[in-house]
Amino acid sequence: MSLRDAIDNFYxxxxxxxxxxxxxxxxxxxxxxxxxxxxxxxLPARYYRHAIDMVFFLTDEELKGMKEKSLAEVQAARDFVREHQRN
Known part of the structure:
Protein backbone atom coordinates (compact mmCIF):
# COMPACT_ATOMS: atom_id res chain seq x y z
CA MET A 1 0.00 0.00 0.00
CA SER A 2 1.33 3.44 -0.93
CA LEU A 3 1.05 6.53 1.21
CA ARG A 4 -1.30 7.95 -1.41
CA ASP A 5 -3.78 5.15 -0.69
CA ALA A 6 -3.47 5.57 3.08
CA ILE A 7 -5.33 8.88 3.43
CA ASP A 8 -8.54 10.43 2.13
CA ASN A 9 -10.18 13.85 2.16
CA PHE A 10 -13.52 13.64 3.98
CA TYR A 11 -14.98 16.42 1.84
CA LEU A 43 -13.71 23.71 0.66
CA PRO A 44 -10.97 23.10 3.20
CA ALA A 45 -9.17 19.78 3.08
CA ARG A 46 -10.13 17.45 5.93
CA TYR A 47 -7.84 14.44 5.70
CA TYR A 48 -8.22 11.24 7.63
CA ARG A 49 -6.57 7.86 7.69
CA HIS A 50 -9.41 5.72 9.03
CA ALA A 51 -13.07 6.57 8.50
CA ILE A 52 -13.84 5.61 12.09
CA ASP A 53 -11.56 8.46 13.23
CA MET A 54 -13.76 11.00 11.48
CA VAL A 55 -16.92 9.54 12.92
CA PHE A 56 -15.46 9.49 16.42
CA PHE A 57 -14.05 13.03 16.43
CA LEU A 58 -16.83 14.91 14.60
CA THR A 59 -19.82 16.23 16.50
CA ASP A 60 -23.24 15.88 14.90
CA GLU A 61 -23.39 19.65 14.48
CA GLU A 62 -19.96 19.79 12.83
CA LEU A 63 -20.92 17.01 10.39
CA LYS A 64 -24.19 18.78 9.60
CA GLY A 65 -22.29 22.00 8.91
CA MET A 66 -19.82 20.19 6.64
CA LYS A 67 -22.70 18.63 4.68
CA GLU A 68 -24.42 22.01 4.32
CA LYS A 69 -21.16 23.64 3.14
CA SER A 70 -20.63 20.85 0.64
CA LEU A 71 -24.13 21.18 -0.79
CA ALA A 72 -23.79 24.97 -1.07
CA GLU A 73 -20.44 24.65 -2.84
CA VAL A 74 -21.80 22.04 -5.25
CA GLN A 75 -24.72 24.31 -6.12
CA ALA A 76 -22.35 27.25 -6.68
CA ALA A 77 -19.99 25.05 -8.69
CA ARG A 78 -22.85 23.88 -10.92
CA ASP A 79 -23.63 27.51 -11.77
CA PHE A 80 -19.97 28.36 -12.32
CA VAL A 81 -19.29 25.36 -14.58
CA ARG A 82 -22.51 25.98 -16.56
CA GLU A 83 -21.49 29.61 -17.14
CA HIS A 84 -17.91 28.68 -18.13
CA GLN A 85 -18.48 25.58 -20.24
CA ARG A 86 -15.98 24.91 -22.97
CA ASN A 87 -17.42 25.04 -26.46
Missing amino acids: ERLVLDAIDATREDADNADYLTDVMCVALNH
Missing part, protein backbone atom coordinates in the same frame (compact mmCIF):
# COMPACT_ATOMS: atom_id res chain seq x y z
CA GLU A 12 -14.63 14.24 -1.28
CA ARG A 13 -17.33 11.89 0.05
CA LEU A 14 -19.55 14.79 1.12
CA VAL A 15 -19.24 16.49 -2.28
CA LEU A 16 -20.04 13.23 -4.07
CA ASP A 17 -23.12 12.86 -1.88
CA ALA A 18 -24.18 16.45 -2.67
CA ILE A 19 -23.67 15.84 -6.40
CA ASP A 20 -25.82 12.72 -6.21
CA ALA A 21 -28.52 14.65 -4.33
CA THR A 22 -28.62 17.36 -7.01
CA ARG A 23 -28.14 15.17 -10.09
CA GLU A 24 -30.11 16.16 -13.17
CA ASP A 25 -30.90 14.11 -16.27
CA ALA A 26 -28.75 16.32 -18.50
CA ASP A 27 -25.62 15.94 -16.33
CA ASN A 28 -22.75 14.09 -17.95
CA ALA A 29 -19.53 12.74 -16.43
CA ASP A 30 -17.32 15.58 -17.68
CA TYR A 31 -19.65 18.23 -16.27
CA LEU A 32 -19.94 16.49 -12.91
CA THR A 33 -16.17 16.01 -12.68
CA ASP A 34 -15.69 19.74 -13.26
CA VAL A 35 -18.36 20.49 -10.64
CA MET A 36 -16.57 18.26 -8.13
CA CYS A 37 -13.20 19.92 -8.78
CA VAL A 38 -14.61 23.44 -8.44
CA ALA A 39 -16.53 22.58 -5.26
CA LEU A 40 -13.54 20.88 -3.63
CA ASN A 41 -11.32 23.85 -4.46
CA HIS A 42 -13.64 26.03 -2.35
